Amino acid sequence: MNRKSPVYLNALRAFEASARHGSFAGAAEELSVTAAAVGQMVRGLEDWLGLPLFHRSTTGKARLTMTEAAERALPDIRAGLDQLAIGLERLRESATSGILNVTVSPAFAAKWLLPRIDRFQARCPETDIRLETSLRLVDYKAHGIDIGVRYGDGTWPDLIAGKLMDEEVFPVCSPSFSENGRLDVPADLTRQTLIHDLSVDPAIGFVTWDLWLRAAGVFDTQPHRGMRIDNSAAVLQAAIEGRGVALARSILAHDDLVAGRLQRLFPEVAVPSKLAYYVVYRAQYASLPKLQAFRDWLLEEAGAARP
Structure with missing residues (x-):
């Protein structure tokens, strides 16, 4: 492109997001602008190029369909935006080299990461952790996330996922509760107050009480x-x-079991989870030293923390 030509960076981002979502509305939500603004940026880019990028329907709310020229150009535009993001990240590294943006679930933060984070900070005192806790699957690109830990099957589009820890699911209670209640066989659980975890959708393979009880031979x-x-x-x-x-x-539950705050019931019943914990990050940032240091530390801690 001629250096004197106008640089339609926001318009290119609007075009790429619209092509990915198939609508101006989807792109607008990602870019935190209105759908009208996205449409205006795309039209401005089309005017400058002198050719249409989308076939527009005059009826209903049909998905946007790219023109043949747009389809040919999209991979190069997407690669260019990714390279630009890497370049900007390098500049950001120079200005804020000590900040690592991490996302995990609230429970993983409270029960696993935060009790151990001092050891990472002692190893890498020049790196400050900026922690975002959310049950939602955060958009790494939109939120500027460097690395995170996710619980699931290890498949997330556009992200590298390396297994951190497998997991087992089992009943626990306080030692005093066990002493006061009759819990000799798994069937005794049906007479107790059961605490249900609603934080993960059973549809993706999360072990629920009815699944565990059936595995323990408790039916009907x-x-x-x-x-x-x-x-x-x-x-x-x-x-x-x-x-x-x-x-x-x-x-x-590992730390609470070790500390004696919780007691595992019926250890003879083994119910492994289909889901696991994964270290997750974008491929283009895999070479960042601070990301590599945190990823390696997580893997070391996971090896040490397995029960």
């Missing part, structure tokens, strides 16, 4: 009564306080 029961909590750390805290029996995720 509907274990749906009890306390329901949408935070795994709070589920464990409720069990620690003697509110009932929780179905624990082994990684999150």
Whole structure:
């Protein structure tokens, strides 16, 4: 491109996002502008190029369809935007070299990461962690995330995912609750207050009470009564306080079990989870030293923390 030509950077971003979402509305949500603004930027780019980028429908809310020329150009435009993002990241590294943007779930932060983070900071004192906790699958590009830990099956588009830890699911309660209640066989659980974890959708393979009980040979029961909590750390805290029996995720419960705040019930029943924890980051940032240092530290800690 001629250096004197106008640089339609925002318009290129609007075009790429519109092509990916198939609509100006989807692009607008990602870019935090209005759909009209996205449409105006794309039209401005089309006027400058002298050719259309999308076939526009005059009826309904049909998805945008790219023209043949736009389809040919999109891979190069996308690659260029990615390279630009890397260049800007390098500049940001120069200005804020000590900041690492990390995303994890609230429960993973509370029960696993924060109790260990001092060891990373002692190893890499020049790096400051900026932690975002959310149950949502955060858009790394839109939120400027460098690296994170996600719980799932390891498949997330446009992200590299390396397994951090496998997990097992089992019942836990406080030692005093165990002493006061009759918990000799798994079937005894049906007479107790069960604490349900609602933080993960069972549709993706999350182990629920009915699945665990069937694995333990307890059938013809509907274990749906009890306390329901949408935070795994709070589920464990409720069990620690003697509110009932929780179905624990082994990684999150590890420290409480070691400290004696929780007691595992029926260890002879092994129910591994189909889901696991993964270190997740964008491929174009894989070579950043601060990301590599944090990723390597996570893997070391995971090896040391496995029960």
